[in-house]
Amino acid sequence: MAPLLTMHGIDKRFAGIPALRSADLVVERGEVHALIGQNGAGKSTIIKxxxxxxRKDAGEILFDGRPVEFSSPQEAQRAGISTIYQEINLVPYRSVTENICLGREKRRFGLLNWSAMHAEARALLARFKIDIDVRRPLMAYPTAIQQMVAIARAIGFEAKLVIMDEPTSSLDEREVEVLFNVIRQLRQADVSVIFVSHKLDELYAVCDRVTIMRDGRTVQVAPMNQLSRIDLVTSMLGRELSQVLHEGHDTTDTASETPGSVLEVRNLAIGRKVSDVSFDVRPGEIVGLAGLLGAGRTESVRAVFGVDKPNAGTVSFGGRENAIVAPSDAIRAGMGFCSEDRKLEGIIPDMSVRENLTLALMPQLARRGIVDEARSRAIVDRFIKRLGIRCTGPEQRIRELSGGNQQKVLLARWLCMNPKLLILDEPTRGIDVGAKAEILSLIRELAGQGLGVLMISSELEEVVEAASRIFVLRDGRTVAELHGDEVNEQSVMSAMAHGHESDREVAHG
Incomplete structure (x- = not known):
């Protein structure tokens, strides 16, 4: 029998930049199929x-034995494809019943048949062992219940294919197991499921086969039970074990002689994303945080900087415990943070290089509301020269600069504050090879001058090259601390795939 879904040779470009390049996805009938890959791999694009x-630029799609090209998600849904997104896209002010039955309301004598719809909503939720008042607004219930309602709505359409994008992100362990039982019921009913998740344990628990994407291409398709965890990780990252044996890296711990730590994080817990994370940074040291997408790296550093409030654990900075409750506290204490999304959370595109560079320093440059322009110009000129920022001048709009030069401006924003610790979340994302080398060289130079650096990068080679110690996170937990000869790609990938309990103890200190 032909597969339920065949997507072959799919191309898609955005503004001339390829997002998908001859990508393939084949899902059998009654199969739970994992779709995985790092950020930018193309998973979301192929689903959309x-x-x-x-609309695709090239390729063909066959669904249930016929060529298709849906013009809208509603048309796809009518054809038998239901999608459950990570971000709940329901109507919070409407009742649970209205959300579940939206678009396929039951009528009697031309009027809405509320009793039949309430009964259907209760029956669908009963499959998840959920017994709630379906007449109440959706917003009255916690996120986990709302997620289950979204899943119940998708199943209620009697779909042939259900797409689940990170469906467990808001669920606890009991709820996850209930969801897995429903997925198994769907499989038995010959309904196919595309399961998108970054959690390896979940993939092995419920999926039959996996498609791995990287850089817009399909790079591997295999039965889950024939693919080891380490093979899964190496395929996602695009690194063969034979290529990643560590060579030529200076494993000297530049901060090993320095007593004390500038930052100590112990047993950090934040919402559902982070459950037990520990790491530390010494002055003059580059520490890497490694892990797959969703491991909890960004959430952890946001809590360190005071952006998000942790549920448990301690953050000690400069010898003071839990003193940072807001980013303003972190900045005053001597901490800088270059966030992952340079365009959304970093630069202010319509402002000049000068204005962007001095943004954090502005309170120190102003006296009685008047900015010391001469001092501001001197600082900007010094850092443009020091970091080699290529621009026509300080007044050029930052949006006109290349990605690498924008990133240098953001680095300068924090360096002009003379920080004790600099947090860098994906510092080289979206910039060319030459600019990457310049920025990594600059980071090493700063550490050599005594600055503590905490660095997150999805480029494994980059973390290994730069860091003297690496903490590996997996599913919201610190699973390994690597230093010395252990700082190599093979050790990091092994910890990502399996974790190391012995290292876990070290990480706790």
């Missing part, structure tokens, strides 16, 4: 093309 959100 399937469901009619985007």
């Amino acid at each position: 093309i399937l469901t009619g959100y985007y």
Whole structure:
């Protein structure tokens, strides 16, 4: 029998930049199929093309034995494809019943048949062992219940294919197991599931086969039980074990002679994303945080900087415990943070290089509301020269600069504050090879001058090259601390795939 879904040779470009390059996805009938890859791999794009959100540039799609090209998600849904997104896209002010039955309301004598719809909503939720008042607004219930309602709504359409994008992100362990039982019921009913998740344990628990994407291409398709965890990780990252044996890295711990730590994080817990994270940074040291997408790296450093409030654990900075409750506290204490999304959370595109560079320093440059322009110009000129920022001048709009030069401006924003610790979340993302080398060289130079650096990068080679110690996170927990000869790609990938309990103890100190 032919597969339920065949997507072959799918191409998609955005503003001339390829997002998908001859990508393939094949899902059998009654199969739970994992779709995985790092950020930017193309998972979301291929799903949006399937469901009619985007139009493909090339390739063919066969669904249930016929060629299709849906013009909208609604058309895909009518054809038998239901999608459950990570971000709940329901109507919070409407009742649970209205959300579940939206678009397929039951009528009697031309009027809405509320009793039949309430009964259907209760029956669907009963499959998840959920017994709630379906007449109440959705917003009255916690996020986990709302997620289950979204899943119940998708199943209620009697779909042939259900796409689940990170469906367990808001669920606890008991709820996850209930969801897995429903997925198994769907499989038995010959309904196919595309399961997108970054949690390896979940993939092995519920999926039959896996498609791995990288850089817009399909790089591997295999039965889950024939693919080891380490093979899964290496395929996602694009690194073969034979290529990653550590060579030529200076494993000297530049901070080993320095007593004390500038930052100590112990047993950090934040919402559902982070459950037990510990790490520390010494002055003059580059520490890497490694892990797959969703491991909890960004959430952890946001809590360190005071952006998000942790539920448990301690953050000690400069010898003071839990003193940072807001980013303003972190900045005053001597901490800088270059966030992952340079365009959204870093630069202010319509402002000049000078204005962007001095943004954090502005309170120190102003007296009685008047900015010391001469001092501001001197600082900007010094850092443009020191970091080699290529621009026509300080007044050029930052949006006109290349990605690498924008990143240098953000680095300068924090360096002009003379920080004790600099947190860098994906510092080289989206910039060219030459600019990457310049920025990594600059980071090493700063550490050599005594600055503590905490660095997150999805580029494994980059973390290994730069860091003297690496903490590996997996599913919201610190699973390994690597230093000395252990700082190599093979050790990091092994910890990502399996974790090391012995190292876990070290990480706790």
